[in-house]
Amino acid sequence: MKKKLRRFLPFMLIGMMFFSCKQGDTFKVTGNIRSAEGDTLYLEHRGLAGVSVLDSTVLKNDGAFAFKQSAPENPEFYQLRIGSRIAVFAVDSTETLHISADASDWYNSFVVENSPTNDQMKEVDALTRDAAQKIAGLEDQHKSGSIDDMAFIEQLDTTLQQYKTAVTKLILGNPSGATAYYAVFQKINDWLIFDPYNRQDYAMFGAVATSWNRYYPDTERTKHLYEFTMNALKARRQQEQQAKLLENIPVEEGTGLPDIVLSEVDGRKVALSSLNGKVVLLDFSVYSADFSPKHNMDLNNLYGRYQSKGFEIYQVSFDSDEHFWKTSAANLPWLTVRDPRSVNSTLLATYNVRQIPTAFLINREGDIIARIENYDQLAGELDKVL
Structure with a gap:
């Protein structure tokens, strides 16, 4: 019996190693969604090319679910969706995430347990929603005439600066993390809050691109981020160079002017x-x-x-x-x-x-x-x- 075990032991070890590698190539998302019996829960990937459905399940009365997918090469972004209700979360390579939520209060109750990264992403979402609501309120006041043009511009700038101050701390706290990447691409009314063509805002993109290029080289998301950031830097430097060239051009006055x-x-x-x-x-x-x-x-x-x-x-x-x-x-x-x-x-x-x-x-x-x-x-x- 011992001889047989010795004979098969190497094959058992190889099999265990193979099984372990396969297990290490996946991540799991488990949890419970309350108040959603009979609804379909979708797991979706938020890729560079758009959102794609990975898996789905019909929730039973206990709301339990479990998904398993291939592990990403870098921190990657996914979402759980019921109808039009969406909650975004990040996965960092191989891990098991446990998620709980109540479908009747989806955004406030959605929690990724014991995940500091996802806690920070939720904080970014809250700050973005708050800024968007403030800007929408300012636009309503402006349209109604309760604040004038200059007051609108001044308060809009204050709102954006307060947002950037809070989010900058999260970005620079860990520029190689999922939260930093997620934060620099936040939008309000379809425009980026951090402007890559603005010198001060560009520093955020530069910090994240440099860190991701160091820790996750050659991945698709890193290449896209790095190319995006370098193109913005090139455009800004071109503007600065052009401004320097124009400094020495003489100005002629009183000679008429080209139309615009x-x-x-x-x-x-x-x-x-x-x-x-x-x-x-x-x-x-x-x-x-x-x-x-x-x-x-x-x-x-x-x-x-x-x-x-x-x-x-x-x-x-x-x-x-x-x-x-x-x-x-x-x-x-x-x-x-x-x-x-x-x-x-x-x-x-x-x-x-x-x-x-x-x-x-x-x-x-x-x-x-x-x-x-x-x-x-x-x-x-x-x-x-x-």
């Missing part, structure tokens, strides 16, 4: 030349930049003082995010248009723009009479011509 024809928020195209007969401030700006809220508040004060004397503002945005621009510009009292070419716009070179913001004061005949880089001087220039 761009679309307003409502899609209607407006030409700069259509404002002939008025004194016009041609203002080049970026709404997502840190200076923008104060910049537009200062312009609004001047606009209120001089509009009745024939003063108009034609403001050109170079924001890369159209949705952000529309949200910020929708109710400003002057003409706001956007150049969709953003940092690649030929207007920057045509008008010898050396920095943003920059403006040109145009007289009633359509000639440039002053270049404005120090906006403190604008009121004095307007007093001369109006």
Whole structure:
């Protein structure tokens, strides 16, 4: 008997090792969903190409379920769905997650037990929902007229900065984790909250991309993140390089000016030349930049003082995010248009723009009479011509 055991022992060990490897290539999701008897529970993967169904089960009266899937190479994102109710969670390679929820209070009751990463992701979700609700409230107040344009812009900026301050701590706390990746790609109204073309926000993408490239090299999600981040860096550096080149280009004034024809928020195209007969401030700006809220508040004060004397503002945005621009510009009292070419716009070179913001004061005949880089001087220039 002992000889037989010795003979078969190597094969038993090989079989156990093979079984162990197979077991190590999977993760499990088990749990209980209350108040959902007879409903179908879906396990879905949130991949780069979209959401795909992996498995499903019809819940019985005890609400118990169990799913098993191949383990991912890097922290990966999944969701449980009942009808239109969705809850996102992360899986880090091989593990068993236990999830509990009540279908009647899905979002508040959904818990991934003993999972600090998923606790942090739930915190990000809560912060995002709170910011989205505040912004929706500000938009309602703005539309109703209970807050003016500048108050709307200022409070919108405050809301976003408060959100970024809280989420930045989670990102930098563990940039190689699922929470960091999940956080940098959060959106409100279909635009990214962290703007990869903004120097300060870009640091978040850079930290996550660098960490993921170190710990999960050559995976699909890491390659996508790294390429996305490097393209944003390339675009921003191109903008900065262009600004430096323009610093040494001489500015000619009083020689007429090239026309601009761009679309307003409502899609209607407006030409700069259509404002002939008025004194016009041609203002080049970026709404997502840190200076923008104060910049537009200062312009609004001047606009209120001089509009009745024939003063108009034609403001050109170079924001890369159209949705952000529309949200910020929708109710400003002057003409706001956007150049969709953003940092690649030929207007920057045509008008010898050396920095943003920059403006040109145009007289009633359509000639440039002053270049404005120090906006403190604008009121004095307007007093001369109006």
